[in-house]
Amino acid sequence: MLEELYKEMAQSIIDGDSDISAELAQKAVELKMHPLDAITNGFVVGVTYIGDQFGKGEAFLPELVMAGEAMKAAIAVLEPELLKLGESREMLGRVVLATVEGDIHEIGKTLVGTMLSASGFEVIDLGVDQPADKIIGKALEVNANLIGMSALLTTTMVRQREVIEELDKEGLRPRIKVMVGGAPITKDWVDKIKADGYSEDAIGAVKVAKQLVGKE
Amino acid sequence: MQPRLSLLTQDLIERIIDEAYQLLLKPGIKVQNEEARKLLFDAGAQVDEETQVVRIPAQIAKAALNTVPRTFQLFDYDGNPTVEYGGDTVQFDPGSSGISVLDPDTLEQKTAETADLIRLLKVTEQLPQYDAQSTAVVCHDVPKEIHDLYRLYLVLLHSKKPIVTGAFSNKTVQFMIDMLAIMSGGADNLRTKPRAVFDVCPSPPLIWSNFGSGNLMVLARMGVPAEIVSMPLAGAAAPVTLLGAVTQHAAECISGITIHQLAHAGSPIVWGGAPAIFDMRKGGTPMGAIETAMIDSSYAQVGKYLGIPTHAYMGATDSKRLDMQAGIESGITAMIGALSGINMISGSGMLDFLLCHSAEKLVIDAEGVAMAQRMLQGMKIHTETLATGFYEGVNFKGGDFLKQKITMQLFQKEQNMPSAIIDRDSIRGWKANGSLDTFDRAKIRVKELLASYRRPELDPDQVSRLHAFVLDLSKQAGVETLPIIEDYEPA
Numbered sequence: 043m044l045e046e047l048y049k050e051m052a053q054s055i056i057d058g059d060s061d062i063s064a065e066l067a068q069k070a071v072e073l074k075m076h077p078l079d080a081i082t083n084g085f086v087v088g089v090t091y092i093g094d095q096f097g098k099g100e101a102f103l104p105e106l107v108m109a110g111e112a113m114k115a116a117i118a119v120l121e122p123e124l125l126k127l128g129e130s131r132e133m134l135g136r137v138v139l140a141t142v143e144g145d146i147h148e149i150g151k152t153l154v155g156t157m158l159s160a161s162g163f164e165v166i167d168l169g170v171d172q173p174a175d176k177i178i179g180k181a182l183e184v185n186a187n188l189i190g191m192s193a194l195l196t197t198t199m200v201r202q203r204e205v206i207e208e209l210d211k212e213g214l215r216p217r218i219k220v221m222v223g224g225a226p227i228t229k230d231w232v233d234k235i236k237a238d239g240y241s242e243d244a245i246g247a248v249k250v251a252k253q254l255v256g257k258e
Numbered sequence: 259m260q261p262r263l264s265l266l267t268q269d270l271i272e273r274i275i276d277e278a279y280q281l282l283l284k285p286g287i288k289v290q291n292e293e294a295r296k297l298l299f300d301a302g303a304q305v306d307e308e309t310q311v312v313r314i315p316a317q318i319a320k321a322a323l324n325t326v327p328r329t330f331q332l333f334d335y336d337g338n339p340t341v342e343y344g345g346d347t348v349q350f351d352p353g354s355s356g357i358s359v360l361d362p363d364t365l366e367q368k369t370a371e372t373a374d375l376i377r378l379l380k381v382t383e384q385l386p387q388y389d390a391q392s393t394a395v396v397c398h399d400v401p402k403e404i405h406d407l408y409r410l411y412l413v414l415l416h417s418k419k420p421i422v423t424g425a426f427s428n429k430t431v432q433f434m435i436d437m438l439a440i441m442s443g444g445a446d447n448l449r450t451k452p453r454a455v456f457d458v459c460p461s462p463p464l465i466w467s468n469f470g471s472g473n474l475m476v477l478a479r480m481g482v483p484a485e486i487v488s489m490p491l492a493g494a495a496a497p498v499t500l501l502g503a504v505t506q507h508a509a510e511c512i513s514g515i516t517i518h519q520l521a522h523a524g525s526p527i528v529w530g531g532a533p534a535i536f537d538m539r540k541g542g543t544p545m546g547a548i549e550t551a552m553i554d555s556s557y558a559q560v561g562k563y564l565g566i567p568t569h570a571y572m573g574a575t576d577s578k579r580l581d582m583q584a585g586i587e588s589g590i591t592a593m594i595g596a597l598s599g600i601n602m603i604s605g606s607g608m609l610d611f612l613l614c615h616s617a618e619k620l621v622i623d624a625e626g627v628a629m630a631q632r633m634l635q636g637m638k639i640h641t642e643t644l645a646t647g648f649y650e651g652v653n654f655k656g657g658d659f660l661k662q663k664i665t666m667q668l669f670q671k672e673q674n675m676p677s678a679i680i681d682r683d684s685i686r687g688w689k690a691n692g693s694l695d696t697f698d699r700a701k702i703r704v705k706e707l708l709a710s711y712r713r714p715e716l717d718p719d720q721v722s723r724l725h726a727f728v729l730d731l732s733k734q735a736g737v738e739t740l741p742i743i744e745d746y747e748p749a
Contacts, residue, residue, distance in 0.1 A: 058666055099678065104666040111661055149657040228686060242687050 047073075048084040051116070055088025058108025060115035067119035077120040078131065085116045089160045093245045103153070106244065110156035134162045135255035137188040138181045140172035142201035147194035150223060153244040154190060161248045163188075174205045181218055187255055190247070193224040202227075203235040210236075219254040223247060259636050260346055263597035265556045271563045274501065278508035282314040287464050287513040294471035297520040312513075319512050322519035328565045330483060330526040332390065332420035333451040335441065335714065341389050341420045343455075343483070343528060343567035346599035348634055349389035350592070350627045351422045352382055353574055353608035354457070356395040356615035362701050365579065367614050370395035372741040374615075375409060378607065379416040380711040381617045381704055387627040388620075392604060393423040395615050401735035404728070407434045408740075410454075411728045414441050415721065415743070418714045422485070422604060424457035428472040431456065433731060435480050440724050441716070449481035455528065455602075457487045460510040462495035471517050478522035485528035485569050485602070486514045491543060492553065493536035500535075500553050507531055507557045515566070528602070529561030530569030532612070543611055545574045546587025554591075555598040567601050573623055574605035574612055580619055580697045584609060588619070589626040596630035618700035621707070625679050632674040640668055679703055 047066070054063040063085065070080040092109040095101035117131075124130055139155050141148045148170045159165040166184055168177065181189050189209075193199040202222050209215050219238040222231075232240045239250040252258040266274070281287075286304075289295050289312045299305045304313040329344025341349055358367040359374040368374075378394045393409035400408045406426040413421050414437065425431035434456075435448070442448040458473045460466050466474075477484040488510040490496030492503040511529050518527050533553045534543035544550060554570040561568045573592035577583040588606070595603040605612070606627065607620035641647060641664070652658040659665055679699050681688060688694075694702070725740075732740055 058663075102669065102675075104660055104669050107657075107660040108663070108666050147656065149660070152655075152657040153660075225684065242684060242690070 044075075047075075048080075048087070051080060051084025052088035052091065054116075055085050055109050055112045056092055058105055058112050060108075060112045063112040063116040064119055067116040071119065071123050077124045077127075078129075080120060081117070081131065085113055086162070089113055093157070093161075093248070096243075097245050107153065107156055110160040113160040114156075131162070133164045134252060134257045135188055136164045136166070136184060136186045137190055137251065138166045138168065138177060138184065138186045139190045139192075140168040140177045141170040141192045141194075142198055142205070143171055143173040144201060145193050145195055145198035146170040147224075148192065150194075150225075150244070151190070151192035154192070154223065154241075154247045157244040157248050158190075158251055161252075163251060174201070174208045177205055178208055178212070178214070182214075186218060188219050188221065188251060190221045190223070190251075192222070193226070196226045199224060199226050199231065202237065206235050206237060221247065221250055221254060260599070260634050261597060261636050262346075262599060263555060263594065264559060265552060266559050268563075270501070271560055274505045274508055274560055275564070277505045278512055279316040279319065281464065281506065281509040282316070282319060282513055284313070285464065286311040286313040287466060287509070288312075289466045289471055289513075289517070290468040291466065291471040291475075294466065294475060294517045297475075297517060301516075301520055314513060314516060319516045322516040322523075323512065323564055323566070325519050325523040326515060326566050327524065327526050329567065330452070332455060332483070333453055334420055335418035335453070335716065337451055339451075341602070343526070343601045345601075346562075347601050348596045348599060348603065348631070349601060350573065350603045350606055351388055351390040352378065352392045352394050352620055353571065353605040353612055353615065354392035354394050354422060354424065356608060356613060357398075358614045359395060360578075360580075360609060360614055360616040360618070362616075362618050362697075362704070367578070367610070369398045370615070371399040372397045372412065372743065375412050376416060376743065377617050377704075377708065378615060378620065379413060381620050381707045382607075383417050383419065383714075384707050384711060385621065385624045387624040387631070388419070388606065390420040390422050390602070391417045392421065394607065397741075399741050401732060401737045403735035404430070404731050406430050407437060407731065408728065410434050410437055411724065412743075414438075414724060415716070416713065421454040422457065422602065423454050424459075424487075425473060428469055428476065431473050431476050433727075435476070435482055437724060437727060438482070440727065441720050443720070445480070452481070452483050452526070455483040455485045457485045457530070458514070459487045459489065460514055462488070462490050462510070463506055464509060464513075466510075466514060466517065471514075474514055474518040475521040478518045478525040478527075481522070481525055483526040483528065484518060485530045486511050487569070487571070488514075488531040488533065488557075490531075490533045490553070491536050492533070492549070493538065494541075495536075496533075498536075500549055500556065503533055503535075503553050504556045504560065507533060507553070508560050511557075511561070527566070528569045529557070529564070529566040530602070531557060532571035533557070542576065544576050545571065545605065545608075545612055546576045546583070546591060548590070551591040551594045554600070555594055558595075558598045558600045562599065568599075569602040569604065570595055570598075570600045571605045571612070572600070572603050573626065574608040575619075576609070576611055578610050578614070580609075580616065580622060580700065584619065585622070585626075585696070588623055589629070592623070592626045593630045593633065596634055617704045618697060621677075621703045622679055622696060622700050625676050628674050628676065638671070640671065677703065
C-alpha cells in the first residue's frame with residue numbers, strides 16, 4: 043500500500059505531471075504520512091531516475107524540466123505541512139544563481155536551477171544581467187553557501203572572474219563556493235578564474251553542487 | 259503532406275513510355291530463353307529464333323501492365339504485413355550481393371564469409387530504419403553451387419523481417435522458394451503471405467538472359483514477388499543521356515513484365531533497378547553520382563505513372579572508407595530516393611560500387627534513413643493555432659516553452675531523435691567522451707548491437723528441416739558439412 047503510493051509518486055515525477063504529483067502530495071498529507079518520507083521515498087526517487095536517464099541520453103530536456111516542475115508542485119503542498127510540524131526540510135545547500143552582467147541568455151541557468159531545487163537545494167534565481175555587487179549582496183543576505191553563474195558569450199564570461207575577485211577581496215571564500223557554466227566555459231577557464239566547479243549540463247551541475255557543499 | 263520530387267513532366271513521361279514501346283519493336287528485345295520466346299510468340303509477338311530477337315507489339319505489353327497488382331505486401335515470420343509495395347510508401351533495406359566486407363579494425367576489404375553475413379544480419383535485425391533484411395553478401399566458405407541459397411538460409415535463421423533476395427541460377431531459385439515455403443509453413447502460405455521478393459536482372463542493353471527470363475517465369479508461377487533490377491549504364495550499355503537511359507530502363511522493365519505476366523497474370527512484380535552513369539575517367543559505375551540518382555528518381559516516376567510498385571538502388575557510396583564522400587553520396591541519394599516515393603530503397607551499408615558491405619556503415623546510414631523518413635513526414639499541423647496558443651504564461655523568458663506540457667507531448671513527434679552516431683555534444687563533452695569521429699562511434703554502436711542481439715524464436719521443426727535441406731544441397735555440391743554457426747546447434 044505504502045510502497046504502491048511511493049511508486050505512484052515517483053512515476054508522477056517521471057511523467058512530469060504536476061497535477062498528479064500535487065494530488066499525491068495532498069494524499070500523503072491526508073494519510074498523515076510524514077512529508078519527508080513522501081519526499082525522500084517517493085518524489086525524489088523519480089527525480090533521480092529521470093536524471094539518470096537524461097545522463098544516458100534516454101530522457102530529454104522537456105522531460106527533465108517537467109520533472110522539476112512536478113517536484114516543485116509536490117513540495118509546495120508538503121512544505122507547509124513540515125512547518126506545521128515545526129520541522130523543515132533539510133536542504134543540501136542554498137544557492138544564488140544568476141546570469142552575469144551584460145548577458146541575457148538563461149535557458150541553461152534556469153535548467154540548473156530547476157534540477158538543483160528538484161534535488162534538494164534551496165535556489166534563489168536572480169535572473170539575467172546581474173552585476174557582481176547584486177549577486178554577492180544577495181548571497182550574503184540569504185547566507186548562501188553557493189553562487190552559480192552562467193554566461194553564453196565569450197565577451198561576458200569575463201564577468202564571472204570579476205565576481206570571484208570581488209568575493210576574494212571581501213574574504214568571502216571559501217565560505218561561499220562558486221560554480222560556473224555556459225557554452226564558452228572550459229576547464230582552462232575555470233582554473234584560470236579559480237572557480238570551484240563547473241559542469242557541462244544541469245545533471246552534472248547537481249553533482250558538482252553536492253560535492254561543493256560536501257553532501258556527496 | 260508527403261513532399262515529392264518530380265524531375266519529369268507528364269509530357270516527358272509519356273514520351274519515355276512511347277519510345278520504350280518503340281524500342282520493343284525496333285531493335286526489339288533479345289530473349290535468350292526458349293520458353294519465354296514461345297510465350298511471347300503465342301501472345302502475338304514476332305520472334306526471330308536465329309537471333310533470339312523478339313518484337314513485342316505495344317498492345318501485348320499494355321495488356322501485361324494492366325494485370326500487374328498495384329500493391330502487394332511482404333510479411334514477417336509471424337505473418338504480419340510489415341512491407342508495403344505500391345503507392346508512395348518508402349522503405350529501406352541493406353544492399354545485397356556484396357562480395358567483401360570492410361574490416362572495421364584493419365580497414366581492409368576481406369572476402370565475405372558466414373560470420374560476416376551473420377554480423378550484418380544481427381545489426382540490421384535491430385535497426386527499425388530497415389524494413390527488410392537482404393541477402394547482403396555472398397559467403398565464400400561454402401560451395402559456389404549454393405552461394406545464393408546459403409545466404410537466404412542464414413537470413414531465415416537470424417531474422418523475422420521480410421527479405422529482399424535473388425537467385426544466381428534457374429535451378430536454385432526453386433530451391434530458395436522451397437526454403438521460404440518451409441519457413442512459411444508451406445507453398446500456399448508463402449503465396450498468400452510472401453516473405454521475400456526476388457531481384458531479377460535483365461542484361462543491358464535490352465537483353466533478357468536465359469537465366470533472367472527463366473527466373474521471371476518460375477517466380478510468376480509460384481506467386482512469389484519478383485523485382486526487376488534493370489541496370490542501364492548511361493554512356494556504355496545505354497544511351498549517354500539520362501533520359502535515354504530512363505527510356506531503356508522502361509523498355510527492359512516492360513518486356514520483363516510482359517514475360518512475367520504471360521507466365522502467370524496477376525503475380526506481383528516491381529519496377530526496379532540499379533542503373534548508373536558510366537564514369538568516363540575510370541570506366542566505373544558510380545552509385546553515388548548525382549546523375550545515377552536522377553535516373554533512379556525519373557524511372558521511378560515512370561513506374562508510378564504506370565501504377566507499378568517501385569524499387570531502386572540508392573544510399574550507397576563508391577568510397578572505400580566511411581569518410582565524407584561516403585556520407586555525402588549515401589545521404590544525398592537516400593534522400594532523393596525517399597523524396598521520389600520509391601517503395602523499396604536498397605543499398606544501405608554498401609561501399610565501392612556495391613562490392614563491399616559494412617555493418618558500421620549500416621548503423622551510420624540508418625541515421626540518414628531516419629532523416630529521410632522525417633523529411634517525408636513533412637510539416638505537420640499538431641495544434642489548433644500554429645503559435646498563438648503557446649504564449650499563455652510565457653513571460654518573455656527563453657526557457658518558458660520547455661515547461662509547457664505540449665512541448666513534452668510533441669517534441670518527439672516533431673524531432674527525429676538520432677542515436678549516438680550523430681554527435682551534438684559541446685566540444686568539451688565531445689572531448690571528454692574520447693573525441694570520437696563518426697566511424698569510431700559506429701564501431702561502438704555495432705558492438706552494442708551485436709551484444710544485444712537475440713536469435714528470433716523460430717519453430718524448431720521448421721529450422722531442422724531447413725537445415726537438412728541446405729545440408730543436402732551442400733553434399734550434392736561435394737561438401738559434407740556447413741560452416742559452424744556460433745551459438746547455434748541444429749537439432
